[in-house]
Amino acid sequence: MGAVRGEEASASTELWARHRPLCPPVGHELRGPYRDAWVRFHSLPGSKRYAEDEADAAERDRMRGRHAEWLPAHPSGL
Template sequence: MAALWRARHPSVPPFAHTFRTTYPDVWVRFHSLPGSKRYPESEDEYAIVLHRYNTVLDELFAGREVYVVTADWSTTPTGPGRYPLRQRLHPDGVRWWIESEEDDPDSEFHIHSRFYAALRPWQHGCADALLRAVADDTLAEVFVTDTELRRIHVPYDGGADVLLTTPAERDALRARHPDWLPRNSAGL
């Protein structure tokens, strides 16, 4: 998977928060609640969030295998990870990438990010526990991608960034969900 990532995305490590700016020509953002509300406050609102996430995920991946990717980080290369929730919600994730940021001369400020992937058949709702944690901003750097690493769904607290294979595919997905789009001209 790491070799395929380097071949498909040579300019960027798998930090989900960077995809939007790295691939603006195939990127679209959807908000997860009406009125661009950021955080759900009731079970009805969680249902809307999960419906929106799963609708787009189904359109991208129904009937296919996907990688579900999560991350954690620490100040040492081997951990312990900062997010025990990640391990609890994604126990089948296998570490496939480590990205170290060691620019600071003080090793206490070095950050080592570890990415974990699990291959699974996409089924509506199969990632709901992870998606709910993302919606609550208790888990970050989660994404779902096809096995070719071409289509990527990046949920975040407030919505999802989606990378498609072409601008035309992006525009078609955008056109299917106009009420979920941000209202500002930057698409944020």
């Protein structure tokens, strides 16, 4: 699964800007203006941040797919 493109990216960008206008959706930048709501989820096995092998990469891709499905259905979750 690659980068989000086209209409999906545009809709996500607009949604983000509407709900979190103080900074872009970049993890380390959220800790400043949104420190009360900032959280990091470790979705890979063993709380890894980066995929280390094919199994991790497959799990990462499944998580991205679930996130992509969840976000449009829960815009107030931003």
